[in-house]
Amino acid sequence: MKKKELQGVKEIARRANVAIATVDRVIHNRGGVSEKTREKILAIIQELDYQPNLLARRLASGKSNRLVALIPSATPELDFWDAPRRGIQRADAEVRAYGLRVDELFFDLNDKQTFVEQTRLILANPPDGVVLAPMFVEEARAFAVACQEAGIPYVFIDSNIPDLPSLSYIGPPLFESGYLAGRLSTYALRGAGRVLVVNLAADLESFTYRRIEEGFRAYLTEHRRACLIDRIDLHETGQTAVSAALSAYLNNHPDLDLIFVTNSRTFLVARFLESSSLPAKPMLIGYDLVQKNSHYLQQGTIDFLICHQPEDQGYRSIMALYQHLVFQTPVEAVHYMPIDIVTRENSLFYEN
Amino acid sequence: MKKKELQGVKEIARRANVAIATVDRVIHNRGGVSEKTREKILAIIQELDYQPNLLARRLASGKSNRLVALIPSATPELDFWDAPRRGIQRADAEVRAYGLRVDELFFDLNDKQTFVEQTRLILANPPDGVVLAPMFVEEARAFAVACQEAGIPYVFIDSNIPDLPSLSYIGPPLFESGYLAGRLSTYALRGAGRVLVVNLAADLESFTYRRIEEGFRAYLTEHRRACLIDRIDLHETGQTAVSAALSAYLNNHPDLDLIFVTNSRTFLVARFLESSSLPAKPMLIGYDLVQKNSHYLQQGTIDFLICHQPEDQGYRSIMALYQHLVFQTPVEAVHYMPIDIVTRENSLFYEN
DNA sequence: CTGAAAGCGCTTACAG
């Protein structure tokens, strides 16, 4: 009978003439091993091209990891964050069997304080990794720094704070996304053309909106020098405020060709356009296939929505942490999502 | 000292007053257990909401699975299949640690025989699952039937044979994809408009091209009744043949507004358009961001490319089999990919 | 029909 061939640490231990525990020590750099035997073992590992069995490792160690995802809560009005959440849950389901668990925490997009409170809760019971939507820039920055100090890896999702050393940013390339909006807008421009950029958000300091607008303007500057570009910034995101501002603008500029809304609140503008009786409806371009936007896309009030695969963003953010924690695989520092153009015709399959 | 609490099968065995092996038997329906103890054990499993530890299961069983992916080979001229392949390899890397392995086999898109040979090889050494691009419909059908008989699950990727009971189809919704092309084409139509549909493939019997064209025509019929639609079918996919056919057509119809190519060989048409000196270049819409297409998209010769996330298709096809084999999770019979519109402006991030 | 035991490839105290 042929003798059974040993595998893995056992075989290494046999060849090095040491105990398995010693092999384990050098594999994990736990120290307490003489340089001589250390090198002998290392050499054998090389020679055998040893690949640890991760199943066994995890089973034996009994370790499991807890991740926290801190994202805005979806509301009936604005369900954007349902999509990343689905992705997060899909990832959770896939890796649960391997000892990873994801806790979801939510904050209110209109209330900084809810964000701050959640970050406090997280730090009080530190997880092994964090997925974070840094909508409130300063507060997110403070939290990120705290995570760093606690040695907790974090990944940014959907928007970025580029100068922080996150494990990864998973989201759109903002400038280019705006640039594409610029290109799409040219389908509507007659003659010189008049364009309105609309920013609707509680926190307008966000890097996000500025970069998108820069990209948008860049395209038009390059291709439509004569085009006139105005802007409306609104901290209030209620329908009344939005309608009032647009109404006032359109009174002065009935010749408007196009409105570009820099985030998912595009439906607020669409709603206004539907209710007002303009001689010629301007083209409307915005972001994200949320339910209300989908409605106006079907109606034809919204012409294009730009999307960045929000579900996949959620999925990938968890998987990045998973790869990092379980496999110690290097993770790409920036994963730009594709910039998708969604129209009435392809919207059905975009929602999956 | 509090007594250690048992987990899993051990705890079940303790409560049922049987050996662990017996618990294992009922969990896996291996039979050879009296109805009475079987029911007792089942009840306890219910009560405990027992979830097997898949790590332990796989480690103990020592089982591993081999998958085979049979896809067209990428060529320097047409590198489309590089993308699904990358996805397949990414999935392979992710699940390798869990005992799944993927072998890749390739066939020549211009040579049915290479496909048939590969299927023979596969059946001679049956894998645990197959990913299959059924470009050659009849041959793929025969192979699928053979797989069924051998009890091997298979998933179709990129194109479908709907009446076969594949584990899953992962690819575009063809009709809707063509329908979107129809919508995009209307940007080019002046007046009634003249449109040319071009099919370029060795096997034109494919369900794929017909459905795409149906969708395309459906949009135009609904929205542009007066539009004239011609078609060129070409079994030869060399540049000379393509150029000759287009040249002849354009001589008779210099007023052409738009060309729609139903697959990734769009660059053949673009190349012809660049070399010929037409008074007004027709708009060109085609499929897939392959390298040559990307080039002509940058040039502006191609206006739109429709894409279906080919890398993700590869990734998901392996993962579907993985879920099925390892977790016995139900898999969705059809997973339609999004229909993406790629322009010069967003192409960079589409390639990842 | 049922059980006791070895083992999957690791990690983790514990002892020396």
Place this chain on the structure above:
DNA sequence: CTGAAAGCGCTTACAG
């Protein structure tokens, strides 16, 4: 600095 042993939660012969 090093080793022997128990154990992670399962599965797999093997014995009865």
